[in-house]
Amino acid sequence: MATDILVPPLSQTMDSLIFVAWSKNAGDLVEKGEILYQVETDKATLEVESPASGILMELLAEPGAEVLVKSKIGVITAPGENLTAQPRPSGLPVQPGEVQTQEETSGNVTAPGEKSQGNIELAINTLPLDRQTRIFASPRARNLAKAEGIPLRELKATGPQAMIVERDVRAYLDAQKAKPAAVRVTPVAKRMAAATGLDLEAVAQTHQGGVIRRADVEAALYENQASAAQPVSIVAPVSISGKGRPVALTALRKTIARRMQESHQTTAPVTITREVDATELVNLRGSILNELTEADPRPSYTDFIIFVLAQILPRHPNLNALFIGDSLEVFDNMHIGLAVDTDRGLVVPVIHDVAHKGLLQLASERSLLIQHALSGSLSQEELSGGTFTLTNLGPLGVDSFTPIINPPQVAILGIGRIRPIPAVYADQISIRQVMVLSLTFDHRVIDGAPAARFLHDVSRLIEKPYLVWL
Secondary structure, three states: OOEEEEOOOOOOOOOEEEEEEEOOOOOOEEOOOOEEEEEEOOOOEEEEEOOOOEEEEEEOOOOOOEEEOOOEEEEEEOOOOOOOOOOOOOOOOOOOOOEEOOOOOOOOOOOOOOOOOOOOOOOEEOOOHHHOOOOOEOHHHHHHHHHHOOOHHHOOOOOOOOOEOHHHHHHHHHHHHHOOOOEEEOHHHHHHHHHHOOOHHHHHHHOOOEEEOHHHHHHHHHHHHHHHOOOOOOOOOOOOOOOOOOOOOOHHHHHHHHHHHHHHHHOOEEEEEEEEEOHHHHHHHHHHHHHOOOOOOOOOHHHHHHHHHHHHHHHOHHHOEEEEOOEEEEOOOOOEEEOEEOOOOEEOOEEOOHHHOOHHHHHHHHHHHHHHHHHOOOOHHHHOOOOEEEEEOHHHOOOOOOOOOOOOEOEEEEEOOOEEEEEEEOOEEEEEEEEEEEEEEEOOOOOHHHHHHHHHHHHHHHHOHHHHHO
16 A cells, blocks of 8 residues: 655754755665654654655655745655556557656657647556556646646546547647635634734635635744834935845745744733852852763753753743743743754754753763754754753853744843952952842733732852752
């Protein structure tokens, strides 16, 4: 029995993926579980395993193409199985064991009513019958179908000896034009519309058939905002001399742009900041590093903050949650996403179940995730399931900033650099190590006071890390 190869939902935030490459060729034997192809999500390039064992018959996706989630991109058949059972026309010069390949015939076969384009030739492939499907079409029909982007397998043959002729292609085009445009909505677009109160029926009225996707919802939201805005003043256009240099955006960069716009349009972000005395944390880390062996991982300040979050988030469950549509889903387990800067762009791998891991284990997993992120080898499991995100710009010399929420999460914590400053401590002027924490939260589901209490509790454990034992 044939098995369709469907694009899996490898990203919670993308309706479509970028197809990278096949690992097998048409006609190759494949085993269930072996790598079959690669796709690019908004976070990484991922390898996808074969869903079945058999013969790879159809390759419907090309490298660089955008493919919808759950769409069909190929077929795997069992040995000896035919995809179609069309009878082979008699009188054609096909030798035993040879058949015409699907949608690849380039010879000149003339049907009644069509002018001959030269000698009658058929492109014949020598693969066995059980490795082929048989579709016969005249050159004019084939060329028209190719120009209109119509697969030959979707056409009904009315020509002599089950051959597709030009009138079959035109009949198909006329039938498609007569059909009402069917409009479907992807899950991400549906969630965005629900979160923003956008009327999808109004979008469908102006949509030219096909699928309403996230980009269509974003465009509708932008138009609504533009129409609602009142002009304040008229500014003369700025004249710029010279010509800019175009820069092609990668698929990941385009996805990051969409995600940032989605975060801005679908959340009510508010950022609060707090300066924290991290002197005791700095001293504690120095003492721990002195006790470690060379084989032990070296905990960073990020690891200490993740450890702190594992103690604090259970007291503030609404921040360890996802907000989808009008429903808040709170999680008992804590899965911390870690923003990582790579050459390809920003990715957010996830450390799962942080509450059940010690400081050294967190340091080891964090280091491994960063290595995978920088090499572009993150697995789908390493990229999925985050319930709260942490981003640290301290190593880049940033004091404070405004982190952007990673929907459908409801909060993100930003960490600034640790720097020495003169401060009053125990009624005396002394040098203290301070850092700034920046918490951005979705005000639709979290009020300012609960967010401030969460930030206070995190700051308290940084200032007095020995309290972790209480």
